[in-house]
Amino acid sequence: MDYVKGIFKNRPNRFIAEVEVDGKLEIAHVPNTGRCKELLVEDALVWLKPSDNPNRKTKFSLHFVENKGVLVSLFSQEANKIVYDAIVDGKIKELSGYDYHQREKTVDNSRIDIYLANHEDDCCGMNFLVEPCYVEVKGVTLIVDGEARFPDAPTERGAKHLKELIKLKKEGKRCVVFFLIQHPIGKSFRPNWENDPIFSQTLNDAYDAGVEILVYGCDNQLSGIELIPESLDFDLGQSLSNSIIND
Missing domain, CATH: 3.40.1350.60 (Trna Endonuclease; Chain: A, domain 1)
Structure with a gap:
């Protein structure tokens, strides 16, 4: 499954992020419990993996963030x-x-x-x-x-x-x-x-x-x-x- 481009907006807690996808605010799971505050800054470009589980609370998982012109992997596992x-x-x-x-x-x-x-x-x-x-x-x-x-x-x-x-x-x-x-x-x-x-x-x-x-x-x-x-x-x-x- 292809990645979806998003714009990071906020991280209410360490497990989720608010991201903008095609002009709509979505909730994404953050598979990294670190602070990542120097990476997850407002309006940072992120790449999301869509979930095919209809019972999951979050529609996406945040796998990559662009920083200093490179992709940084946030999927700690x-x-x-x-x-x-x-x-x-x-x-x-x-x-x-x-x-x-x-x-x-x-x-x-x-x-x-x-x-x-x-x-x-x-x-x-x-x-x-x-x-x-x-x-x-x-x-x-x-x-x-x-x-x-x-x-x-x-x-x-x-x-x-x-x-x-x-x-x-x-x-x-x-x-x-x-x-x-x-x-x-x-x-x-x-x-x-x-x-x-x-x-x-x-x-x-x-x-x-x-x-x-x-x-x-x-x-x-x-x-x-x-x-x-x-x-x-x-x-x-x-x-x-x-x-x-x-x-």
Whole structure:
């Protein structure tokens, strides 16, 4: 189904947006719980996916917003699928070589986005999984001075996931936190110390514990989104700058 062009007008709460479509005000679901205040500004051009469910309260979902001449993906759950598909297709060299791929692996009271492992036969011909790798994916849309920052709003859930990775790492498992930059302007990554010092410090703790950090960008087109197979730099320290690119 093709996208529908709209004009953003207002966001009454984090779940919905008021958008103008063909001169008529419509209500659209926002599939991103982040603030996105530097992106969802009045009269911003947005791209909506129509719903074919007649029982749904909102007629559209807001998938893209145009910012600085590029498309920014606001469909946060899509980040997990993009990374998963890229792993399966062998586009992420750091996560290649696994023959078992699973989305949403339950660990204690958390769900880790991606679980990787390898099949191995024992001496009795029984097959089991070895060399487990847990990957938590975070989609990033906030850009500050050319750097991607996460999160754009405090996230206790995000810090919880990092603590789960630290625990798994201490048990001898390979663990990765994967930041997918969904705004094409972002060319590197830094945690958002200004908005969420707890998450930022926990990310540093995770890295010190041996949890790997991967940062990649993606190519956003209305015809589809694909991961760009080239890792990007990151810096875990605090920044003195607090100037968003839209200011």
